[in-house]
């Protein structure tokens with residue numbers, strides 16, 4: 001067992017001055033129980049907590065750290081940028097260069113606007129889609145997460161493709177009613193929805209490879225159908241690439257799936273571990289944004305030189321390292337080791353490149369949110385704590401995916417598989 005006295009003391013203090021002791025809810029270990037570790041430092045594939053325990057990490061700060069923790073290239077770039085000023089509130093070269101890098105990498109993207117989080121990116125993209133089309137309704141999928149803007153904290157109402165209802169207190173019902181929630185893996189429902197209300201729909205937003213509620217890989221043809229329906233009815237297709245972008249391929253899920261959206265949103269990897277988001281698309285749409293057009297959007301720290309330097313250093317390192325080939329090799333290595341351990345129980349490993357998820361239930365891996373078995377969460381809890389006691393960190397929730405980074409080695413994968421084999425005896 002590990003000693004966590006200092007984490008417990010600090011977390012106790014934090015709970016007095018921060019709601020739930022955390023700055024983002026999943027960190028509180030609510031889904032797995034126990035006291036969250038307070039992290040003191042991290043490097044490469046490892047994190048160290050305040051008690052000095054060192055863990056092999058597969059959380060990767062929930063996706064941004066594709067090079068691992070505190071890579072020298074990013075630390076050096078951020079330090080150099082900081083010495084020249086942390087924010088100017090004026091244009092800077094680094095934002096131009098990062099915009100060039102993102103638009104060059106992503107299929108069909110002419111322009112991007114930087115913001116400071118994924119939430120801001122999706123919120124702004126939706127405002128833009130509404131501004132461009134002059135329509136109000138938006139469509140999202142159950143099990144896709146797009147940050148915490150009001151219009152996106154919405155779950156399905158009762159019945160087929162009815163108006164949504166707030167999934168958080170504080171979201172007005174009138175906002176939620178402008179969002180229609182449909183199931184993934186159900187092209188017939190989408191088709192019916194568009195036949196019925198296609199001329200009222202501003203946009204469909206989707207995580208092309210949904211990775212916030214398990215890893216819900218869609219069948220071939222799903223995205224092409226989305227593309228065809230939205231185009232036919234004059235709605236914009238938004239790919240939320242906040243996790244997928246620069247993670248599953250240089251050109252994100254759009255490149256991997258061969259489908260170009262009208263707008264795309266980014267975050268996580270493009271910020272290299274600093275707070276960055278972006279949204280972009282064809283120039284004809286982006287021209288509608290202020291100062292050129294009537295759709296307002298702004299940010300005091302947007303495009304600040306520190307965050308831009310971290311993003312540029314990260315994207316540059318990915319290109320130099322032929323990262324996506326290496327990440328696929330690492331992912332395949334993980335699958336080779338871990339899939340048989342899970343298969344022995346009738347369970348499965350779901351993986352796309354360097355994103356993985358353990359589906360702890362019998363039968364085929366789920367393709368939609370409501371296909372996930374609640375009993376899997378109980379099994380996950382036991383496995384989570386056994387791994388932690390063994391020095392391995394996975395996400396503190398059964399619904400969250402794991403991330404590999406370029407800092408992981410084959411030896412790390414061996415270590416994970418060995419610890420998981422021991423942990424599975426406790427599930």
Ligand SMILES: *Cc1c(COP(=O)(O)O)cnc(C)c1O
Pocket residue numbers: 116117118119120122145146147148207212240241242243267268277
């Ligand atoms: C993380 C995430 C967001 C929200 O990004 P924040 O930076 O946490 O606001 C939006 N969409 C997707 C797909 C995400 O994974």
